[in-house]
Amino acid sequence: MRLRKVKHAGETIRNNPKYVIAYPESKKGLWNKTFGNNNPISLEIGCGKGLFLMEMARKNPDVSLIGIEKFDSVLVRALEKLIIDPLPNLLFVLADAADVDLFFDSDEIKHIYINFPDPWPKTRKAKYRLTNEAFLPKYRQILSENGKVYLRTDNFPMFEYSMMSINRSDDFSITDIALGKGIESDGYVETEFEIKYRKMGLPIFYLEASVERSRK
Numbered sequence: 001m002r003l004r005k006v007k008h009a010g011e012t013i014r015n016n017p018k019y020v021i022a023y024p025e026s027k028k029g030l031w032n033k034t035f036g037n038n039n040p041i042s043l044e045i046g047c048g049k050g051l052f053l054m055e056m057a058r059k060n061p062d063v064s065l066i067g068i069e070k071f072d073s074v075l076v077r078a079l080e081k082l083i084i085d086p087l088p089n090l091l092f093v094l095a096d097a098a099d100v101d102l103f104f105d106s107d108e109i110k111h112i113y114i115n116f117p118d119p120w121p122k123t124r125k126a127k128y129r130l131t132n133e134a135f136l137p138k139y140r141q142i143l144s145e146n147g148k149v150y151l152r153t154d155n156f157p158m159f160e161y162s163m164m165s166i167n168r169s170d171d172f173s174i175t176d177i178a179l180g181k182g183i184e185s186d187g188y189v190e191t192e193f194e195i196k197y198r199k200m201g202l203p204i205f206y207l208e209a210s211v212e213r214s215r216k
């Protein structure tokens with residue numbers, strides 16, 4: 001994502017701890033309590049400007065949603081949306097996905113969405129890819145027994161890399177793959193990047209990975 005530095009982004013985020021949780025470590029194991037119910041919790045990693053989560057939260061009032069984004073200049077756009085249209089089942093966290101295991105307890109999360117992650121094409125930057133082998137055990141740790149990771153991308157090398165990475169991992173198995181120009185099912189929510197890429201006529205790759213239960 002092209003980053004334009006937004007003035008006062010950090011300050012706006014700090015002034016809204018109701019929507020952007022300031023010390024997510026302190027909520028570990030307490031997210032249901034924070035939302036005030038026992039609804040399942042889903043996470044979008046790299047939530048960008050929050051369009052997907054706003055729509056998901058509106059359509060799924062019985063699901064709690066959390067978005068993690070590492071850049072304040074991007075997250076502030078998501079926060080602005082939530083301030084205008086407060087939704088009780090949506091919270092944001094300004095942090096690096098590498099720390100998810102510090103923020104969430106084992107079994108605390110039901111689904112993880114990774115939508116249009118930066119592909120980091122250079123091999124020496126592969127460690128930043130969100131489906132890198134270093135991330136997968138952390139996702140496994142916070143997911144429940146029936147947990148799933150959903151990946152969407154327009155970038156075939158990133159898709160291929162993710163399939164290989166998940167295939168090699170003891171933590172997940174790939175349970176569904178699709179390629180399409182549009183998924184029309186009810187309840188399907190497009191992301192900001194997805195809308196843009198579909199308009200350009202690009203194919204989009206989908207992958208579902210399920211927690212490997214047979215793991216010793």
Ligand code: SAH
Nearest residue numbers: 046047048069070096097115116191192193
């Ligand atoms: N999911 C959105 C945005 C995709 S762009 C959409 O589909 O429209 C990818 C986003 O992931 C960017 O905003 C980037 O800053 C964020 N990101 C990349 N690596 C991250 C990491 N390690 N932790 C948190 N966010 C990350």
